[in-house]
Amino acid sequence: MQSSEHAVCVAINDNNRAWYEMLVPFLLSLRHTGYDGRIAVIGYGLSERKRQILASQSVDVIDASSAYALPVGRFIEAAEYCARNPQIRKLALYDADIWFCAPPFDLFSQIGDDRLHACPDPLFCTFVVTPLIGERRDHHWRLVVDEVSARHGSALQAGLVAGTADAWARYAGHLRDCTARIGTDFQECFGIDTTFLHLWSAQGETALLDPVQNFVSKYGIHEAFDAGTGTTTLRYHGEPIRALHMTGDIRFLDRWRYYANHVDAALRDGVPFALSDGTRAQSDAVAARIAATDYVRSAGLTVAAATIETSAGAYLQAIDEPGGTMLIGSGNHEVVFTATRDIARLNVYVTHPSGSPSPLLCEVLVDGQPQRKGTELTAHFTYRIAPGTVITLRSTSLGGQQCNAIWRLREAPDMQQ
Incomplete structure (x- = not known):
């Protein structure tokens, strides 16, 4: 097939954190698979700046209608995108919080008929039935739970739905019918997109994909380390995971996060997607606060420089803690210390707050020699410091x-011990 016959779509609103932590990893990792078909972003209120960035990267931007909210509307938008571009024969719509772990991109070769294709879910989550209301609730419950379980042996995930253009056209009709019954048969709440997918499945309109195409960690991930190349491949039953779904419980877990596993590529290839240039500027006030902390003073460290990203929201705080000094920073920053005397043992720990993204690169440089934090939760470096040694702490995203x-x-x- 020619690449123009395939399309990969993803939907997103104008939230900046979702842009950086979902869409950018999605797009960068998709490129690394060798996929060369169409890519389209279904935008819900995207800023003009973001639209321009996507267009400059050969990504189609679909302006979503306000008629439907994102969870269900994205599927209708994907079907209409197929209709406007009749050369598209197969289309896949992914959740934005997915990244592609291993080439090749072979999803479309798995679609052999005109049913919609989706991955099984290891859990039958309650949100699948929460949207069901009204007099026909019990009937719909049996369809959503019992009929789908009988057909597939499990629940389905709406995080990846793929199919032919004809399959998408028929599914869009089903969704329009379902949305017309919101308020009588359904209530609009989290999970309604999965509920509608299950109702479609109950009619025999879905087929299963291998879980590796939209993998959730609850299945269990095997980290296969190759000593020859020094690389780790994420696998399930020996098969490389194609797309890893970074659900909320693992979203900022560096061990499996795209950025932590592809630092150099992300810093290089992600630049065109950055919403600012990340330039740092000297802050004398921050330098003074760091220099005034108890441990920095007692250890014989002077602060030569403290620079912070000029973007809104960036900061760097210094706090005394028992036996040491803690620095907490957001945005790109760098602190340069110079030792005025021997330090028999300098321990440097690097981590990040739970529930927030860690920097792409955290480095400790001693006289220019760097050590990087990897995918571990906390990195620990120990040094013996001589007078005149320059110690640099640098955070880069x-x-x-x-x-x-x-x-x-x-x-x-x-x-x-």
Whole structure:
């Protein structure tokens, strides 16, 4: 098939965190699979700046109608995109919080008929039935739960739905019928898109994809390390996971996060998607606050410079803690210390607040020699410092990304045996 016959779509609103933490990893990792078909973003109120960025990266922008909210409307928009572009034979619509772990992109080769294709869900979540209301609730419950379980042995995920143009056209008709019954048979709430997919499945209109095409961690991920290349492949039953769904419970887990596993590529290829340039500027006030902390003063460290990203929301705070100094920062930042005396043992810990994104790159440089934090939750570096040594703490992400870092400088380690 020619690449123009395939389309990959994803929907997103104008939230900046979703842009950086969902859409950018989705697009960058999709490119790395070798996929060369159409890519379209279904935009719900996207800013002109974001629209221009996407257009410059050869991504189609679909202006979503206000007639339907994103959870269900994106499916109708995808079907209409097919209708406007009759050369498209197969289309896949993904959730935005997915990244592509391993080439090749082979999804479309798995679609062999005119049913919609989706992945099984290891859990039958209650949100599948929560939207059901009204006199026909019990009937719809049996369809959504019992009939789908009988056909597929599990629930379905709406995070990836793929099919032919004809399958999409028929599904859009089903969705329009369902949305017309919101208020009588259905209530609009989280999970309604999955409910409608299950009702379609109960009519025999769906087929299962391999779980690796839209993988949720609840299945269990095997990290296969290749000692020869030094790379880790995420696998399920020996098969490389094609697309990993970064659900809320693992969204900022660096061990499986796109950015933490592809740092250099993300910093290089993500630049065109950055909403600002990430430039840092010297802050004398921050430098003074760091220099005034108890441990920095007692250890014989002077603050040569403290620079912070000029984007809105960036900050760097210094806090005394028992036995050390803690720095908490958001946005790109760098602190440069110079040692005025011997430090027998300088412990540097690097981590990030739970529930927020960590920087793409956290480095400790001692006289220019860097050590990086990897995918671990907390990195711990230990140094013996001579007078005149320059110690640099540097946090780098895409401009405007507003990732968060915690640095801890201590004489004694947290735990010692």
